[in-house]
Amino acid sequence: MLRWTARLVGAFLAGLVALLMVGEGINPIQMAGRFEFAMTVAFVTALVGMLVLWKWEGIGGGLVVAGMFTFYGINLAASGRLPGGWVFPLCFVPGVLSLAYWWQGRQKDSGSPHAGA
Numbered sequence: 001m002l003r004w005t006a007r008l009v010g011a012f013l014a015g016l017v018a019l020l021m022v023g024e025g026i027n028p029i030q031m032a033g034r035f036e037f038a039m040t041v042a043f044v045t046a047l048v049g050m051l052v053l054w055k056w057e058g059i060g061g062g063l064v065v066a067g068m069f070t071f072y073g074i075n076l077a078a079s080g081r082l083p084g085g086w087v088f089p090l091c092f093v094p095g096v097l098s099l100a101y102w103w104q105g106r107q108k109d110s111g112s113p114h115a116g117a
Contacts (some may be wrong), residue, residue, distance in 0.1 A: 002101035003057065008092035010050030010064070013087070017047060035078035042070035050094050066096025084113035 008099030053060025068091050074082050 002097045002104070006057070006061070006094040006101065007054055008071065008096035009090070010053060012098045013091055013094065014015070014047050014050045016087070027061060035074060039071055039074045039078070042067050042074060046071065046091055047093070053094060053098040061095045065092065068092050068095065079088030
């Protein structure tokens with residue numbers, strides 16, 4: 001359940017961002033400044049993580065969480081506040097669920113008699 005929820009929420013968010021970028025005609029090359037560029041890199045890192053977690057839950061989940069924390073940190077440093085809206089907090093969900101699934105699998109493996117062999 002964790003795995004598929006992470007995958008589906010991640011696919012939904014990646015698709016939503018792709019639609020918004022195409023619809024708005026966003027050109028990442030024409031960034032206004034270094035903060036905007038850094039925030040875009042952090043957010044794209046999270047989006048890449050949402051795709052990677054389909055194959056590697058731990059790596060993908062880590063990319064999502066790290067990218068989103070970085071995005072939030074840069075936004076806070078640049079504007080003095082956290083980003084608003086419902087989408088940005090939702091972006092943490094695939095990463096957290098994927099890491100929980102990955103961690104759960106590691107715990108099962110460490111309890112088996114063949115762990116470490």
